[in-house]
Amino acid sequence: MRGFPSDGEKNPDADLREELQSMEARVRKMRDNRNSLRDQGRAVAKKRDAVQEQYREHREKLTEMKAELDAIQAERNMFRAKRDAINAQLKELFSQAKGRRGEHGERKSATAEYSHLMSQINNLEEQFETTSSSTKKEKETMERIKRMKNRVRELEPEVEKFEMVAVDLSNIDEAINTLKAESDDAHTNFVDAMKRADEKWNEYKEQLNHRDFLKAEGDRHHNESVEFHEKADAVHKKIDELMVDVNKAREQLNMAIEERKSWLTDHNKSVKAVMKSGAESDEVADMLVNSLLNDGELVFGGVGREETQSMAGRANISSKKKNMRRMGPIRRR
Secondary structure, three states, X not given: OOOOOOOOOOOOOHHHHHHHHHHHHHHHHHHHHHHHHHHHHHHHXXXXXXXXXXXXHHHHHHHHHHHHHHHHHHHHHHHHHHHHHHHHHHHHHHHHHOOOOOHHHOOOOHHHHHHHHHHHHHHHHHHHHHOOXXXXXXXXHHHHHHHHHHHHHHHHXXXXXXXXOOOOOOXXXXXXXXXXXXXXXXXXXXXXXXXXXXXXXXXHHHHHHHHHHHHHHHHHHHHHHHHHHHXXXXXXXXXXXXXXXXXXXXXXXXXXXXXXHHHHHHHHHHHHXXXXXXXXXXXXXXXXXXXXXXXXXXXXXXXXXXXXXXXXXXXXXHHHHHHHHHHOOOOOX
């Protein structure tokens, strides 16, 4: 007896099997989509890493450029400070040349006062060494030189802030010409440094813009990569949810198949038991063994020992008759 439907019959699991195949096809398609999204995310992540590496290298370049720019700006500021200090000194010398202490009773600048005191000290010391005076006069001169030197020491820290030009204030006109030349030279250096600083700043600013572009590109690629991976994770989550139904359908289909196999096995066993002959029956074999052990004889098909001997005698007579026929008629002499 067959356990599977014929060509004209419908498989009882056809609907379940068709539904399972449909769900499995959906899972395969969703997995392909998930893998494609992940591949795209990894490809974009590689672009992001490459851009970020360029960004790191560019930042190192910017650090070097910024150090160069700072050095040029420091040089520019130094020349400007020197020029301004010399101009202040020139202003004091112009005032001295005109016989004025300062405008509106203002005191001389530290640099001008320092130069003036140094000139007076040199003149007094020269007079003290070359001329003879009374003891009282020499003592007054020494006290005056001492006061001037004390004032010079007070001015030295302020004067040392600038690279002062040492001039001989005994010759005001020559000192003014010297300071003018030094001021012009400082101003020329200042202008040159300012131009170089502006050029370096423009170059630095351009590289800053490129740095911002690289950062924006890196962020854009990163966000795009994250978006692809989030989409892939969402698809993967749906796959997990669908696989629950797929596994349930597989389990139901397997249980139905196993149930039919079990029914066929039991049915075939019952049919085989009904159609089994006496020689194949385990019960008949057990009965014959018991008969042999108890009676010392076997009974086949309900025939006892007497019937067996009678049947054997008849069989011998029949055999003799057959032999006589073969020998033919007996002739007498």
